[in-house]
Structure formats: structure tokens, C-alpha cells
Amino acid sequence: MKNILWVQTKTETGFDAILKNGETGNQADYDEMRQLKKTTPWEQLTPEPYNVKKHENMFFVQGYLEDVDYLSSKLPFEFLCYSVSFNELFDNLKTVLARLNYSLNENDVNRTISRLKNSNVSVKGTCLNMDFAVSFFEKLITFCKKHPVVSFIVAVLFALLAKKIFQGNN
Structure with a gap:
């Protein structure tokens, strides 16, 4: 059919x-x-x-x-x-x-x-289309410029998460 x-x-x-x-x-x-x-x-x-x-x-x-x-x-x-x-x-x-x-x-x-x-x-x-992804990152950058302290905290948490992921189970 x-x-x-x-x-x-x-x-x-x-x-x-x-x-x-x-x-x-x-x-x-x-x-x-x-x-x-x-x-x-x-x-x-x-x-x-x-x-x-x-x-x-x-x-x-x-x-x-x-x-x-x-x-x-x-x-x-x-x-x-x-x-x-x-x-x-x-x-x-x-x-x-x-x-x-x-x-x-x-x-x-x-x-x-x-x-x-x-x-x-x-x-x-x-799926996310490219326009949506670009819009998301533009909004994220604008937010980070307006809230540098929150951005710093999120960046540190993201770095710790990335470190944990790349280290694996060690």
C-alpha cells in the first residue's frame, strides 16, 4: 500500500x-x-x-x-x-x-x-535542523554574556563531566 x-x-x-x-x-x-x-x-x-x-x-x-x-x-x-x-x-x-x-x-x-x-x-x-542548532547556540552565547558567573559555573561542571567521560572507569 x-x-x-x-x-x-x-x-x-x-x-x-x-x-x-x-x-x-x-x-x-x-x-x-x-x-x-x-x-x-x-x-x-x-x-x-x-x-x-x-x-x-x-x-x-x-x-x-x-x-x-x-x-x-x-x-x-x-x-x-x-x-x-x-x-x-x-x-x-x-x-x-x-x-x-x-x-x-x-x-x-x-x-x-x-x-x-x-x-x-x-x-x-x-532531528534538529541546522537553523535550530544555530539559533540555540546564539541564545546560549547571549545568555553567557549576560550571566558570566552562571556561565563560569556551567563551564566548570561541563569540564568536570568531560574529564570524567574521557577518563572512563579509571
Whole structure:
């Protein structure tokens, strides 16, 4: 399974749309997605404009389409996908939605991707990105300049810890 999409029906009496790997799916495919959603320890990446959760290289996206139902309410969707990048994730979602003639709000897609890229999460797993590390060290240097006594104490403790680590069990 590469991906599963569920979209609520537009009509009062119609059936929800379920696609598995871009092809017409069925209730068993939807049940598979729901089971994975319930049993997977997801990491919340961004709650809006599209709710994106991640586990290893599997993503779960929830949100609303630009398309509306018979009550003029935006249609909800759920999408489970294996992906190697945030751009690929949304490209896959847009491709699958296009098969149903549905669309996402492009501004919301761009905002979500921007939030994901600026987070401290990588597709391969949670990690610190370089911007975060640089920001951390800049804040640490600023703190040290403002609090030299605390900085000296922390430096001495760090030196003692480093000495202990490098000496080993001796």
C-alpha cells in the first residue's frame, strides 16, 4: 500500500470516495486506514491548516477540500501515505484528489509545507535542523554574556563531566 484516501460524499445519499493507490477502493481499505490511524504512535507535526501526523516514513493528513457538499460545507478528507518528502506527500495527495476532480487550497498547502519545513522534523525521523542548532547556540552565547558567573559555573561542571567521560572507569 502506497496511499489510501477517504473523502466524504458530496450528496446526502451518495457513498464516500475511497481510493487506494489511486484506484477505486472499498470499505476494507478504509478500515485498514482507520486501524493504522488508531494503532500507530503518531507524531503531531502541524495541526492546521492541514493536520499532518507522521510515523517513520508514513504520514496521515486530515483537512478540508475546497469542494463543498450539498449543504455548502467543505468536504473533509483523510489521507494515509508513505512519502520521502513533504512536497512529495502533498503532490501525491493532489494527484489522488485530481482523479476525483477535487482540489486543495493551494495557499493552505504552501503554508502547511512551509510550517513542516521550518519545524525540527525531518522525513527520516525527528532531528534538529541546522537553523535550530544555530539559533540555540546564539541564545546560549547571549545568555553567557549576560550571566558570566552562571556561565563560569556551567563551564566548570561541563569540564568536570568531560574529564570524567574521557577518563572512563579509571
